[in-house]
Amino acid sequence: MKLADLDNPVRASWLADQSFRLDPGPYISDSYAAHMFLKRVPRTEPLGEVTSGIFNAGRFKRHWTTDPEHGVPFLSSADIFQADLSTLAMITKKCFRANANLALEPGWTLITCSGMTAGRVTYARLDMDGYACSQDVLRVVPDLDKIPAGYLYTFLASPLGIPMIKGGIYGTSVKHIEPSHIVDLPVPRVDADVEQRIDSLIREAMVLRAQFQTGITDATHDLFKSAGLSELIDFNWHDQPRDVDFSVSGLTSTSLRALNFSPRAQRILDALHSVPHRTLGEICATGQLGRGNRFTRVDSDSKHGFRLIGQRQAFWQRPEGRWIALKSVEAEMVRAVDETVLVASQGTLGDSEVFCRPAFVTGKWQKEFVFSEHFLRIVTGDSGYPGAYLFAFLRSEAMFRVFRSMSTGGKQQDIHEGLRRQIPVPECAPADRQRIAETVKQAYRWRDEADMKEDQALALLDEAVREAAR
Known part of the structure; x- marks a missing residue:
């Protein structure tokens, strides 16, 4: 059931404007209510x-x-x-x-x-x-x-x-x-000073978002340079020879799917194997390297529920996931621990699809959101390999293509459980790993700060408009 906003109640003038219709539809329309509310503001353009x-x-x-x-x-x-x-x-x-x-x-x-x-x-x-x-x-x-x-x-x-x-x-x-x-x-x-303050907050948020983008990109470049793999920085999958007319020997029961033996992907893996490395399975042995828990979705509201983020929303600048009701135990099961890498692990193989793209959970996201079971959750079990470092590695174009080559399933693809554990992660020097991880974490602090400034701008606008409408 939808109710009229108590701060903006239906008025007699609305009835006249709608030819004295008595059905509720026009009066609980958000668009109509907003128009009527703004008529109370002394100056609009x-x-x-x-x-x-x-x-x-x-x-x-x-x-x-x-x-x-x-x-x-x-x-x-x-x-x-x-x-x-x-x-x-x-x-x-x-x-x-x-x-x-x-x-x-x-x-x-x-x-x-x-x-x-x-x-x-x-x-x-x-x-x-x-x-x-x-x-x-x-x-x-x-x-x-x-x-x-x-x-x-x-x-x-x-x-x-x-x-x-x-x-x-x-x-x-x-x-x-x-x-x-x-x-x-x-x-x-509204007051010119208020308008300028709101504008300043948005401009500051724009700068912070640009710093976020630069930060995560620089972290990935830094990782490959530190590992001696500069050729993977600007890796272009489509410039590589096509995967046709190739043969594979020594097959096991792990997989018989041709895509899992893609020569293009294998060349990336060979480059990663050529430098000191540890496998992803080893790093996450005491952490997590698996899909999230399934759970029943019961719709709720922002006052009583948790915001659920799915595969599509996880890559948005400001996620708009649905609100669901969860018991406290269930919420902890579907919440992500700090510095979790979430890889979209169900989907199809189009280049524009999010399947196999990673997202990083820290700061505000870790506190406010819960996440669907359709993510591969990667949580480090080795403090020497922080989650931020793993994200800098896994967000690269080269690793996106490696994950794609490990697809399994029918219409909806998944990432092969055995193959993903074998992914070689460059070791780099301990100081390099910490520097790269800190670059990623700073980028996400900037992102959270940008969100905060946008929220402050919206709050200032709401306060100023409501004051003007009195």
Whole structure:
């Protein structure tokens, strides 16, 4: 059952606005309630008047490449929410130059405008500068002479902005939002100092997110350089000879699947075996190297439940998992210990799928979230090989391809239990391992701080708008 917000009750003027309809639907609509609430704010301006443009890129032919020298990273309507942008596909520079509307600039507000997730909001980060972006994403370009970019984003991403954006959705099986549907959306204006404080928080969050991306990338590069495996830093799977016409001898009952003996993957493993190493099974012998526990999902709310993160949400910048009810014992079973590496371990083999991609759990994530059983949980049992160090290794493109080569199963793939234990992990020097681990942990501290600043910006906006509406 859905109830009207007690802070924003149904008013007599609403009845008149809706021709005195007495059915509850219009009055408990989040979009309608937000519009009515903002009418109480002394000063609002239409979105179209505080922006220099609201547009999408339009349809265009996509020509793909795997060569960074000839490509531009491409963001789909799902990619704009990803925390780690290092695994993006690329379109050719020729294709990119043919459409001037493809490129993003930091500070723009991005709104998904097609599909079942239409109406989700984020912003173009510093490390998205110059990236190409799908036509399924609206770009809201702030007029900086009229409104701070961070303030505009915070409003559009707030509990007031999102319902009004989604109120413009049309369509049946495929949802859509057009620029004309949101151009008249009322933007509340509050004290200029408050707007600038909110903008400053968002700009600081953008810098921290860029530092996060740089930190985890540098940690992986540092690991391979320290191990004497620089050739694996910019490893390009598609540049390797194809896995055709090869033979394997000495087979055992471990596996008979051809994919598990991929020559391309075997060359990576041979390189890892050529340096001092320990197997992943040895490192996790007294830790964990297995799937999570299964459990019954019972929907709950944020006051009484736990936020469950699945394979897709684990890679988002700000996860939006469902709330479920769990007993305290169950919650501890599905919570991840600090510095757990979670590898998406069920899925299919498309290059854009998350199957075999790793996520790292520490800080706020470890305290606030529980995780589905569809992850391979990697917990070190050796303090000399911290979880952060393992993550820096496992997030590499080379290890993604090794995990993929260990696939087993039918439609939904899994990672072979025996083969994953045999993965060689470079030893490096103890000082190198600690330095690399600290780089990863610092990156995740920056990420948590960025989340905190965005939350502070939303809280400031909520307080200022409610004060203005009194």
